[in-house]
Amino acid sequence: MKTANQPLLSLKGITKHFGSLTAVNGVDLDVCPGEIVVIIGPSGSGKSTLLRSINFLEEIEEGTIVFEGEEIGYVTNKHGRRHLDAPHKICALRSEIGMVFQHFNLFPHMTVLGNVMEGPLTVQKKSLEEARHIALDMLAKVGLSDKRDVYPATLSGGQKQRVAIARALAMRPKLMLFDEPTSALDPELIGEVFDTIRDLGKEGMTMIIVTHQMGFAKEMADRVIFMEKGSFVAQGTPEDFFANQMEHERIKSFLNRIL
């Protein structure tokens, strides 16, 4: 059942352990359509794990993921044990949620155009012509039309990340997840990637972004969340967050360290 004010994504009690370590500890999060959520926090606080759980790259032990009003991804078998849904269903879900990685993970053996075409071509089984058309659109969107025939190895970090964004967008996702998209970049290349993300935001794309760039969080986010030791410690609008939550001792020391 889809209603107007219904969140696009709703997480409830997400919990994930790595051995004895609790990476994510009962996190709840609602993301409305068009909302940009920025998650910050020290390394090892579970930000990436949470993001990867949404895309089923990590299998969570507890909690539910509701996407467009439907609980997704996990089924309970007749012995009462919970496990990931059938692979083809997981694949279908993933194709609706785009993800961008810290290390780009472009396919080095394909040209830039090939990278962006791959999803529509292989996953959505679109024709070569159609896939090419979509890919060229997406490359134009990230401003890399002129690089379409080169291999990723010749691109700068910033260009690689923009291609990775185009590759994710080519699947026409309803939600985009960014896992530290600028952490592997030289400082002078960060701007071009954020410009691309900013443009996406203006088009109304729903996004969850894990980043250490506070400037970007201040400027872009509808909501900033501070995560530590697997839990949300504080959240609010950027104005509220950076004005008021600064009093929070942990946040203050974290921000002082990275700013």
Added chain:
Amino acid sequence: MKFFTGRVVTKAILLFSCLLLLLASVCFATDYDQLFTDANDAMAQGDLPAAITLLKKVEFEKGDESGAFVRSRMQIARLQFALKDMEKASSAAKEVLAVYPDNSEALNFLASVKQEQTPRYQVFVQDCLRFLPQLLKGAVMTITLVVCIILISPVGGLLIALGRISTFKPVSSICWFFIWLFRGTPLLLQLFFIYYGLPSMGITFKPFTAAILGLGLNYSAYLGEIIRGGIQSIEHGQMEAAKAIGMSYWQAMRRVIIPQTYKRLMPPIGNEFIALIKDTALVSTIAMVELMRSADQMFNAYFNVTALILAALIYLLFTTIFTFVFEKIEVRAGIYENR
């Protein structure tokens, strides 16, 4: 009674005449025997010219019943041959031929003198021309085997590699066992088992089938481990990125992971295939006539080392071509890395 006496007399006469003949021949040949003994002594002391002078004293006598003349002249011929005097060697042999025009020993000797006088390289070329047709036939079989295995083993290897990294325990265990078995026992033993061993269990193969089976299984096991290493060397992020755009495991393998292993796999696989060219020699033991077997046959028939040298050259030609081809393929496979 009369009959009995007659036989005894006949026997006695026969025996007597034999004895006489023996005595006569011994008396007759005594000089020559002494000559031969003296000549042998001279040879033992290394004085070949003295031996030749002694042997020359043997003269032709009607019929040469004792064979002393032929014996002496052939001995002279061999000694002259050893002294590198081909002229005198030939004339000694020709003395024999003058009396016995079809004495095979003299004829063979003259032939080998002739061969000795022809230049070395010419002999080599003649041998090559003599052995090449047979060796090339064998080489065609070697190449046939190599091509078959090059077509079969990467497919087998890929299946084993995918099986090995499967999370489905029974499949990965079977593949582990397969590799353990075929990598852990000699290829020669595997070939013997397939060709000579399996018939006792009622399974019989033709030599070619057995060779393809043995080499195919063995090389699939080796390539399986190489390909598994290649797949696992591709960084994990590639699989995640493929999954993140909605690819299934197999789509990701086929489109993203496996194509990236090509360049990394070329050097070790090229290595394996060069080893394969040489390993095909092992199937000569299971009644396959390939290059090694052909060379062995030629070598045994003529006791001529040229057959082995030629086979070595053909093997080297094959391995060299392979080395170059694989270098080219390696560059092509990695074209995306440096452009």
